[in-house]
Amino acid sequence: MNVASLEPVVIFTLLNVCMALGLYITALSGQLSMATAAIAGVGGYLSAILTVKFGWPLLPATTIAALAGAAVGTVLALVTLKMRDFILKLTTLAFGEALSVLAFNWDYIGGANSFTGIELKTTIWTALAAMLIALYAAWRFDGSRLGFASRAVRDDPLAAGAMGVSIAQVRTVTFALGAALVGMGGAIQGHYVLVISPHDLGFFVSLNFIIFLLFGGLQTMWGPVVGAILLTALPEILRFSNQYRLILYGLVIVLVVLRRPDGLLTRTPTGRAVRLSRWTLIPARPVNVPLEQRNRPLPASLRRVADSVPLRAAAQ
Amino acid sequence: MDLFLQQLANGLVIGSTYAVVAIGFALAFTVLRVINFAHPDILMVGMFTGLVAAVEWPALGFLVVLAAGALGAGLVGFALERTVIAPLRGRDVLMTLIGTLGVAIMLQNGMAVIAGPDPIAYPALIPRRFVDIGPVTLTLRQVLNFAICLALLALVSLYVRCTAWGRATRAIAERPDVAAAFGVNVSRICQFTILLASMMGGVAAVSVGVLYGSAHAFIGLLYGLKAFICMLVAGNRYFEGVMVVGLAIGFIEALVTGYVSSSLRDAAAFFVLIGVLYFRPNGLFGSYAT
Numbered sequence: 001m002n003v004a005s006l007e008p009v010v011i012f013t014l015l016n017v018c019m020a021l022g023l024y025i026t027a028l029s030g031q032l033s034m035a036t037a038a039i040a041g042v043g044g045y046l047s048a049i050l051t052v053k054f055g056w057p058l059l060p061a062t063t064i065a066a067l068a069g070a071a072v073g074t075v076l077a078l079v080t081l082k083m084r085d086f087i088l089k090l091t092t093l094a095f096g097e098a099l100s101v102l103a104f105n106w107d108y109i110g111g112a113n114s115f116t117g118i119e120l121k122t123t124i125w126t127a128l129a130a131m132l133i134a135l136y137a138a139w140r141f142d143g144s145r146l147g148f149a150s151r152a153v154r155d156d157p158l159a160a161g162a163m164g165v166s167i168a169q170v171r172t173v174t175f176a177l178g179a180a181l182v183g184m185g186g187a188i189q190g191h192y193v194l195v196i197s198p199h200d201l202g203f204f205v206s207l208n209f210i211i212f213l214l215f216g217g218l219q220t221m222w223g224p225v226v227g228a229i230l231l232t233a234l235p236e237i238l239r240f241s242n243q244y245r246l247i248l249y250g251l252v253i254v255l256v257v258l259r260r261p262d263g264l265l266t267r268t269p270t271g272r273a274v275r276l277s278r279w280t281l282i283p284a285r286p287v288n289v290p291l292e293q294r295n296r297p298l299p300a301s302l303r304r305v306a307d308s309v310p311l312r313a314a315a316q
Numbered sequence: 317m318d319l320f321l322q323q324l325a326n327g328l329v330i331g332s333t334y335a336v337v338a339i340g341f342a343l344a345f346t347v348l349r350v351i352n353f354a355h356p357d358i359l360m361v362g363m364f365t366g367l368v369a370a371v372e373w374p375a376l377g378f379l380v381v382l383a384a385g386a387l388g389a390g391l392v393g394f395a396l397e398r399t400v401i402a403p404l405r406g407r408d409v410l411m412t413l414i415g416t417l418g419v420a421i422m423l424q425n426g427m428a429v430i431a432g433p434d435p436i437a438y439p440a441l442i443p444r445r446f447v448d449i450g451p452v453t454l455t456l457r458q459v460l461n462f463a464i465c466l467a468l469l470a471l472v473s474l475y476v477r478c479t480a481w482g483r484a485t486r487a488i489a490e491r492p493d494v495a496a497a498f499g500v501n502v503s504r505i506c507q508f509t510i511l512l513a514s515m516m517g518g519v520a521a522v523s524v525g526v527l528y529g530s531a532h533a534f535i536g537l538l539y540g541l542k543a544f545i546c547m548l549v550a551g552n553r554y555f556e557g558v559m560v561v562g563l564a565i566g567f568i569e570a571l572v573t574g575y576v577s578s579s580l581r582d583a584a585a586f587f588v589l590i591g592v593l594y595f596r597p598n599g600l601f602g603s604y605a606t
Contacts, residue, residue, distance in 0.1 A: 104579065250421030261407055
């Protein structure tokens with residue numbers, strides 16, 4: 001395995017980390033968007049139009065893509081502001097599929113034949129820069145007042161509102177900020193893959209990012225980073241068993257979901273912050289874990305009675 | 317008019333398959349609060365076990381092959397419930413979604429390793445013959461597929477409405493804790509629900525395999541998303557509502573293919589979903605509180 005063959009893996013890993021962090025910021029306020037791929041696609045299509053049809057350089061095109069992503073995110077946040085959790089996910093899902101259909105039937109951007117003719121402008125350094133921007137944004141956001149306000153909104157909107165947090169503001173800003181990162185990642189990815197097809201906007205691509213988040217864990221910003229790195233690189237690492245690698249990939253996902261239901265990386269058991277000299281890498285645990293989420297094995301005699309109780313926790 | 321009736325008939329045949337897959341989703345989601353993304357791939361396994369039975373023992377006849385499909389799918393479904401869904405019960409819906417999605421990836425690629433990634437010819441268990449019903453012409457296989465799917469839907473409806481276990485199933489869907497307090501064995505019913513959904517799916521899968529004359533390791537993707545949409549459009553309060561919506565979506569797709577454009581066919585279901593979610597966020601027929 002030489003270095004050149006690693007380049008695509010590294011670039012995709014960096015970009016996936018960037019977009020997973022975007023989704024992390026959005027999800028922090030409780031809006032686990034299922035339109036990530038669609039927002040990335042908006043960024044990708046827009047930047048590709050700008051560079052191919054108007055001859056722009058990559059940097060301004062990416063900036064515009066990020067702004068467009070933020071605009072889409074704002075609109076989605078405003079539309080879903082009053083919706084309950086599950087309906088919100090479905091609305092973002094339907095929105096993503098609608099954009100995919102739109103791209104499919106719009107001949108100006110290639111329609112069903114995909115948008116082709118994009119120049120290769122992305123290098124490993126561009127991708128690294130995008131990842132660093134996303135990392136910095138997520139890190140600053142995580143410890144900011146807005147970051148804590150978003151967690152409060154996610155955990156209990158009513159209480160957060162009573163404490164003077166503007167739910168509308170928090171949800172809009174987090175969605176816009178996350179979507180901007182996703183749009184940026186999408187633009188840079190488009191200039192590496194060189195083809196953007198309507199299928200890239202669909203549900204299953206979006207689901208990938210959600211898997212990154214839940215696989216890595218949503219409690220800290222490092223969860224999505226680890227999830228994106230591992231799950232992008234894993235199919236490549238498993239290339240030694242080419243035939244079985246996707247089976248193993250599925251198996252790894254199932255095992256993590258079963259053995260570590262909160263994701264691979266969780267907060268330290270004491271909930272204490274992790275610091276590196278003066279930088280806070282992981283802030284202290286801000287809220288108590290609700291009783292029903294503490295997963296302790298029960299004696300067999302109690303298990304049947306308790307069988308039905310967690311179902312209610314899921315139902316709430 | 318004849319063309320319209322023909323489209324209607326074709327749409328209903330496809331829609332009945334959607335309805336069966338969607339009922340499988342709806343049963344799992346309503347009773348266990350699980351979005352079982354492995355369900356379409358359990359169907360695929362049933363399709364292949366039916367194929368193996370039909371190829372290995374050609375003398376068996378159609379009914380036994382259907383049973384083989386039900387058996388294969390049922391076994392996989394039961395194993396899935398025991399190993400993945402039951403340990404994850406009570407977790408966030410998304411966790412079980414990801415877990416079952418992991419199983420789906422394993423099933424698809426595992427079958428692609430065993431059977432190869434290309435479609436395989438399905439044995440012609442039913443002769444290729446045309447049937448005229450009034451102005452409409454269908455193949456015998458289409459008629460049979462429709463009949464099998466309708467029979468399965470009727471069976472589910474009967475089970476849920478008219479048996480003690482079915483009543484328990486609906487009770488769990490409404491309030492699992494209260495159902496348990498009244499002596500319902502929640503985990504037993506949950507196991508049986510997944511088993512039932514999988515076995516039905518297996519029967520339908522064999523009939524679909526015969527209808528199209530081929531089996532494919534990745535065929536689940538084709539039905540999965542649409543069946544999921546059917547469930548969302550209908551809401552999960554009434555299983556019969558899911559059936560009606562499944563038929564309707566097949567019908568709408570046939571109309572879009574016939575009168576608008578075939579490239580918009582797959583989008584039609586999504587437009588229906590967006591429209592319904594906008595006006596009735598809990599689905600056309602209402603949902604249990606989630």
